[in-house]
């Protein structure tokens with residue numbers, strides 16, 4: 001039996017084995033970018049510009065919505081959506097305690113107050129009961145994040161929103177193409193957002209974002225929010241009249257052209273990823289100590305991030321060993337060449353940002369209020385990016401081999417976990433934060 005790499009044995013994933021590049025760039029994608037450079041039309045305000053408009057039309061079709069507005073990134077997409085929906089100073093917006101920080105920053109950018117709700121530990125998405133419990137007379141909107149590519153419980157969440165008269169905004173930055181009850185995400189909320197960041201499933205060659213809605217008025221307000229509150233005509237002269245407080249969140253035509261080119265292969269690549277990831281997760285599921293992500297029958301998972309939880313029981317360890325075991329597993333996998341990472345070291349409300357004074361916010365944010373989020377952060381790790389490329393299967397097979405190797409050495413892994421002087425990720429993060437801040 002080969003020794004664990006962390007104890008000096010040979011690595012499962014050879015050192016020169018590279019993660020396939022993401023985003024994938026084909027000759028067609030390069031040609032699309034060159035066409036824009038040759039056209040000289042680079043922004044939404046360039047007369048005769050076609051790529052931004054084209055991407056908006058195609059993404060509206062893809063999501064089954066009437067309107068789409070392209071913007072500069074996924075975070076500005078959220079601010080634009082919130083502002084278009086009229087969310088403003090003093091309004092409370094319910095946000096999942098586990099998400100990317102942008103989900104919680106966007107409400108602050110419109111001087112609204114994020115209020116956090118705990119997640120379901122199986123789907124990692126916000127728990128509808130926790131959302132309902134967080135509603136107050138000041139609640140205005142619910143930001144529904146489809147975390148890691150799995151649609152949230154939309155039926156229940158839309159019901160909660162309905163009962164309390166709340167606006168639903170989907171943050172689908174991680175879930176392009178995912179379906180709930182046979183309908184694409186980004187078509188359920190009043191106004192919804194996507195990111196085109198290089199790390200996402202539909203990636204551009206830089207930064208970009210998309211806002212979708214069926215509502216003509218929200219659409220018009222969203223276009224104004226992205227360009228100084230102006231109503232810039234598609235063709236003809238600009239009036240320079242600012243009607244509303246907007247930003248400059250306009251997209252770039254090169255990035256829109258690149259995304260349009262990527263979009264022609266999006267379905268095919270998503271299917272390849274789905275096959276590869278199911279194969280990989282099927283292999284991992286044979287190991288009794290790994291809990292792999294699954295999709296309920298009524299929705300599809302687009303596998304943006306793979307979050308794997310460890311179960312201490314098959315190692316003969318008690319539930320209190322979950323965190324230490326996860327830490328040892330991550331160390332052992334990384335030594336084998338598997339890029340096991342954290343995704344979020346703490347619940348969003350525990351971020352330093354939310355521990356500092358914020359405009360218009362007079363509430364105390366506490367990570368401890370979200371025990372499911374803490375538990376999941378403690379006992380899970382993620383695989384990111386390595387599985388996105390359609391040719392990722394051989395690499396994923398090596399990752400599965402590495403996980404199987406750890407199980408062969410379960411006595412060593414269990415002993416290391418028992419002996420570990422353990423610091424949970426949120427405490428580690430505090431130490432990192434102190435050190436970074438001090439410079």
Ligand SMILES: *Cc1c(COP(=O)(O)O)cnc(C)c1O
Nearest residue numbers: 073074075100102103173195197
């Ligand atoms: C990436 C991401 C965003 C922000 O998108 P950017 O394009 O990086 O600004 C927002 N929400 C979630 C859930 C994300 O994963």
